[in-house]
Amino acid sequence: xxxxxxxxxxxxxxxxxxxxxxxxxxxxxxxxxxxxxxxxxxxxxxxxxxxxxxxxxxxxxxxxxxxxxxxxxxxxxxxxxxxxxxxxxxxxxxxxxxxxxxxxxxx
Numbered sequence: 779x780x781x782x783x784x785x786x787x788x789x790x791x792x793x794x795x796x797x798x799x800x801x802x803x804x805x806x807x808x809x810x811x812x813x814x815x816x817x818x819x820x821x822x823x824x825x826x827x828x829x830x831x832x833x834x835x836x837x838x839x840x841x842x843x844x845x846x847x848x849x850x851x852x853x854x855x856x857x858x859x860x861x862x863x864x865x866x867x868x869x870x871x872x873x874x875x876x877x878x879x880x881x882x883x884x885x
Contacts, residue, residue, distance in 0.1 A: 783810045791815060799823040821852075825861040833860065838874045842881045845869045 787800045790812035794800065798817040802809060818826075833841075837858065844854045851869070855862040867873045 783807070783815055786810045786812055787815045787817070791817065801826060820856055821861045821863070824855060824859050825864075827859070833868075833874065835877060838868060838877045839881055841865060841868050842877065846881075 783800050783802065784794075787794065794817055797819060799820055801816050801818045801823055803814050803816060806814075837860075841854055841858055841860070844857075845851070845865075851862045851865045854860075855865045858865065864873070871878050
């Protein structure tokens with residue numbers, strides 16, 4: 779029942795391209811009308827669903843920790859459900875810079 783959108787997208791849009799998610803344009807997961815569905819990449823999908831969301835201190839510290847351990851931005855973005863450009867801004871200190879000192883002190 780939760781995967782009706784997968785069937786509708788495959789039937790009306792075509793096969794899902796590798797690495798793409800199915801996005802409900804109006805944000806209503808129950809609206810599986812063909813015109814409401816589109817394929818978008820995972821970063822775009824994360825952006826749509828996390829726009830304006832503030833990350834918790836724990837989330838930011840986890841992101842910094844994963845990056846320090848050598849993880850790629852795209853992999854951190856995927857598991858964090860945060861766009862890779864946002865991950866980049868966190869790691870460079872452009873955003874959430876207040877947590878960088880705390881992260882460095884805790885290492």
